[in-house]
Amino acid sequence: MKRRDFIYLTGLGATAAMLPGIPVMGHDIHPERALEKVDTTTKKRMADVALNAARSKGATYTDVRIGRYLNQYVITREDKVENIVNTESYGMGIRVIANGGWGFAATDKTDNDSIAKAADLAVAIAKENSRLLTEPVRLAPQKGYGEVAWKAPIEKNAFEVPIKEKVDLLLSVNDAAMKGGANFINSYLFMVNEQKYFASTDGSYIDQDVHRIWPTFFITKIDATSGKFETRNALSAPMGMGYEYLYARPQDKIQGITTLYKNRYDMLEDAKAAAGQATEKLTAKSVEPGKYDLILDPSHLWLTIHESTGHPTELDRVLGYEANFAGTSFLTLDKWESKKFNYGSKLVNIFADKTQVGSLGAVGYDDEGVKCGQWDIIKDGVLVNYQATRDQAHIVGLNASQGCCYADNWSSVQFQRMPNISLMAGKEKKSIDDLIKGVEKGIYIIGDGSFSIDQQRYNFQFGGQLYYEIKNGKIAGMLKDVAYQSNTQEFWNSCVGIADESDYRLGGSFFDGKGQPMQTSSVSHGSSTARFNGVNVINTARKLG
Amino acid sequence: MSLYSEEEAKKILEKVVRFSKADGCEVNLTGAEGGNIRYARNSVSTAGENSDAILVVQSYFGKKAGTATINEFDDASLEKVVRRSEELAQLAPENPEFMEPLPPQSYGESRTFSEATAKINPDFRAQAAANSIRLAKEKEVTSAGFLEDSNTVAAMMNSKGLFAYNRATNVTYTVTMRTNDGTGSGWVTRDFNDVSKLDTSEASKVAIDKALQSKNAKAIEPGKYTVILEPAASAELLRNMLFNMNARPADEGRSFLSKKGGGTRLGDKLFDERINFYTDPWHKEVPAAPWTPDGQARKKMDIIRNGVVKNIFYDRYWASQKNVESVPFPGNAILDGGTASIEDMIRDTKKGILVTRFWYIRTVDPQTLLYTGLTRDGTFYIENGKIKHPIKNFRFNESPVIMLNNVETLGRQVRVSAGGGGVNFFLPYMKIRDFTFTSLSDAV
Structure with a gap:
């Protein structure tokens, strides 16, 4: 098996700690090489070599993933370019069932001999693993689709945009922030293109082209006399889009106490606002701990959905496969079987959707050749479903997979990963202002911040980027040192209002980690602004000697 | 083959540095072999081995630097990766924080390698997992664990004559034991350069005791x-x-x-x-x-x-x-x-x-x-x-x-x-x- 070379970007300055370990998978390439493609005839030929070789060694099922994974990261601070990363990773992963057990092997050599050798190895591993099995793998049936293709509906391939244009954008963003009073800014453009080809003994040959982009920044403002500092991060969302995400449009802006963004992002405008808000934070009122009604913006709420709904409804966690790392889940099978487990208030409808345009998780087919769709997870507040792969579908009485299989590289074994999981917009016409109007004592939270949740997903604590006190239906000024603590079931049962569809926006995670060895995936979470009553807020300020 | 000896590594690196036409270059060579085994629900879920070597070349002209990598080590490939790093350096913006490579340094002797860890094979990993699973079944608890070992070589050379070489091994093991009624859970972690210090049975017993004691x-x-x-x-x-x-x-x-x-x-x-x-x-x-x-x-x-x-x-x-x-x-x-x-x-x-x-x-x-x-x-x-x-x-x-x-x-x-x-x-x-x-x- 070929090892992926993880190069972790380190030494990016103080704010690097705010980003998770950023994996860069692959070898460095010239940026122009990213625009070259491997034709499907070649990929089909390679796939057939693997399928035939595995079958001849005794595999009863085989799937092949030929992947070309391209990353481009542009990293700057203040008036300097810190790093430009261009990598490509290309190879093939072969997964088989033999004697009822799974086996996997991968190769970056694309000649027939190397492919056949990898297929042999996968079958040998499957036979070895089958000796330790308690029960054979049961795959949900899946029809073959023949030769099909899916392409993310992007308008501008980010890899076609010259690096200079990207550098100029980030440096102009940095300049605007510095002129606006920031002391420091780190800005980033992360771009990913997955060119994936899937083939299986079910008769599918699926060619897909997936694009993702994440522009972001971290601003720091220092008060030299007090020795204090405050930060404000970008309000952008990572998206399953091309470079068009950065072409700002008025119709994608929501005006309010600060400008919020829908399907296009104005990075320059946000950086200017952020510099002012980081300064304002220095003198903002420190929150009085206690119970508050919270109005949560989608730029914040996505992470609460991700942690408290997305992860506990992963079926592999429920079953115990992640017990030694990410943990298990409080949403055990008996709660689902009862058909009446009260996860949230009646307003709470949460759905999985791998087809959402512009989302990070959007694909035509998952990494085991299942056509993607949408389904309910929480219906009128009740737990109704999980997220399953082909070998798990039978456990929850499904006769088909929900298409939740993903591997972060050709050399990684695909396993159950979270689809886009989103909170349905409110059915009644309601704006952000309407939600705020009804609150006597509350806090309006924008942007994601600190986040932590237990291994079964009961108890969580979240911070944000901007906190505004609400008094008698009106915003009364900025707060700081805010974090809220709650219990998943209690929190979602305290949901008393959700703005309508016109406010619906996506947030998401670009580098969500799971598994041992760990793999990353990207996933979006949509919602409209929502209100939660009587949530416990703590003050996070401390003093050091 | 990815674990080059000091002599072999030096030879490869010298060749790379000779190909350089830039103001200077720094070359890092790493080779790694290793494997892992993962189990859950008292059954092995995945196991694998890996082997890889990678050469990273950073070339610079003034304060413009470019990096390229390759995993093939014939002369043509080595020259190609040097040229590519030079092309990328010419394309890069000036980095005012760029520091030229160091002259030769003297280093102390390394203690990071253990022969026993370098010899770990799939049978060893399977046995390590089996020992843990057996104890879990005996005590009617459910085990989930992960063992990962590595055997690595790191070498570097630059155009100022610096050369460094190190071999290291590591094994990390974690196991979670959960009582079958879901009310108790215990965990243990072990980490060593030398696998002869690792006893997955001993570690599993600690985790089982914690699981049983943490019930209710x-x-x-x-x-x-x-x-x-x-x-x-x-x-x-x-x-x-x-x-x-x-x-x-x-x-x-x-x-x-x-x-x-x-x-x-x-x-x-x-x-x-x-x-x-x-x-x-x-x-x-x-x-x-x-x-x-x-x-x-x-x-x-x-x-x-x-x-x-x-x-x-x-x-x-x-x-x-x-x-x-x-x-x-x-x-x-x-x-x-x-x-x-x-x-x-x-x-x-x-x-x-x-x-x-x-x-x-x-x-x-x-x-x-x-x-x-x-x-x-x-x-x-x-x-x-x-x-x-x-x-x-x-x-x-x-x-x-x-x-x-x-x-x-x-x-x-x-x-x-x-x-x-x-x-x-x-x-x-x-x-x-x-x-x-x-x-x-x-x-x-």
Whole structure:
């Protein structure tokens, strides 16, 4: 098996700690090489070599993933370019069932001999693993689709945009922030293109082209006399889009106490606002701990959905496969079987959707050749479903997979990963202002911040980027040192209002980690602004000697 | 073949440097072999082996640098990767912070390699997992574990004549044991250079005992408690503190080590005077590579001595700006302990909480290094010198800086991996007063 070379970007300055370990998978390439493609005839030929070789060694099922994974990261601070990363990773992963057990092997050599050798190895591993099995793998049936293709509906391939244009954008963003009073800014453009080809003994040959982009920044403002500092991060969302995400449009802006963004992002405008808000934070009122009604913006709420709904409804966690790392889940099978487990208030409808345009998780087919769709997870507040792969579908009485299989590289074994999981917009016409109007004592939270949740997903604590006190239906000024603590079931049962569809926006995670060895995936979470009553807020300020 | 000998590595690197037409270049060669086995629900779920070698070439013209990598080592490929790095360097914008490679350095001898670990094979891993699964089945608990081993070679050379070579092995093992009724959970971590020190049966027994003892935990009120932290619990908090001890953010005013009015808190007493925290690449329990990836020699060095900040880390650029010697980031960290065993520490505790580990630790406030997270896999209430009963998990909001001021006792030390970052720790069991728990969790 070929090892992926993880190069972790380190030494990016103080704010690097705010980003998770950023994996860069692959070898460095010239940026122009990213625009070259491997034709499907070649990929089909390679796939057939693997399928035939595995079958001849005794595999009863085989799937092949030929992947070309391209990353481009542009990293700057203040008036300097810190790093430009261009990598490509290309190879093939072969997964088989033999004697009822799974086996996997991968190769970056694309000649027939190397492919056949990898297929042999996968079958040998499957036979070895089958000796330790308690029960054979049961795959949900899946029809073959023949030769099909899916392409993310992007308008501008980010890899076609010259690096200079990207550098100029980030440096102009940095300049605007510095002129606006920031002391420091780190800005980033992360771009990913997955060119994936899937083939299986079910008769599918699926060619897909997936694009993702994440522009972001971290601003720091220092008060030299007090020795204090405050930060404000970008309000952008990572998206399953091309470079068009950065072409700002008025119709994608929501005006309010600060400008919020829908399907296009104005990075320059946000950086200017952020510099002012980081300064304002220095003198903002420190929150009085206690119970508050919270109005949560989608730029914040996505992470609460991700942690408290997305992860506990992963079926592999429920079953115990992640017990030694990410943990298990409080949403055990008996709660689902009862058909009446009260996860949230009646307003709470949460759905999985791998087809959402512009989302990070959007694909035509998952990494085991299942056509993607949408389904309910929480219906009128009740737990109704999980997220399953082909070998798990039978456990929850499904006769088909929900298409939740993903591997972060050709050399990684695909396993159950979270689809886009989103909170349905409110059915009644309601704006952000309407939600705020009804609150006597509350806090309006924008942007994601600190986040932590237990291994079964009961108890969580979240911070944000901007906190505004609400008094008698009106915003009364900025707060700081805010974090809220709650219990998943209690929190979602305290949901008393959700703005309508016109406010619906996506947030998401670009580098969500799971598994041992760990793999990353990207996933979006949509919602409209929502209100939660009587949530416990703590003050996070401390003093050091 | 990826594990080149010193001679072979030198030969390859010399060839690469000879191909260079740039102002200069620096070349890193790494080779790795290793494998892993993962199990859950008392059954093996995945197992694999890997092998890879990679050559990274950084070429520079003035202050413009470009990097290219390759995993093929014939002459044509080596020349190609040098040319590619030179092309990318010409395309790159000037980096005012670029530092030219170092001249030859002298390094101490390395202690990071163990022959026993290099010999691990799939049978060994399968047996290690089988031993754990067998014990779990005997005690009617459910095991989930992961064992990963590596055998690596790292070598570097630059156009100024520097050459460095190191071999290292490592094995990391973690296992979670859960009672079949889901009300108890125990966990153990082990990390060594030398696999002959690893006994997955012994580790599994500890996890099983914790799982059985933690069944039917009682809730107690959140608040400030005296805690006994196992080294696995404190490791990630101390790792986070260590990673925040860089000079540059401190000088810039955005670190817990920034001084009011400017400058850093280097030389200030910030911790209890019993806190002695240092790095030593030749420590026999936690050896580290004697050189950094940019070729700087590592040495034994105080980080905190008698509670005073003695060294913070200067990369070569920042050191040049501040006119000081560079202080490379360490490869290990040791906190001095004492002679007390965990049993002694429990016996001497009137009222307190024993914490096996913390989980999901995240920064809340970088200014005070305030972190939040939760206890997990074995949390127990101590009263009058005895473990009284298991308790439900707590969320904490605490700073390692405050924690290291509230030290009651430092006990025996244990090696522990702090979950990434490339630094291994040798840490004592610690009794800390006034540790802040802010809410309860129902998670098991």
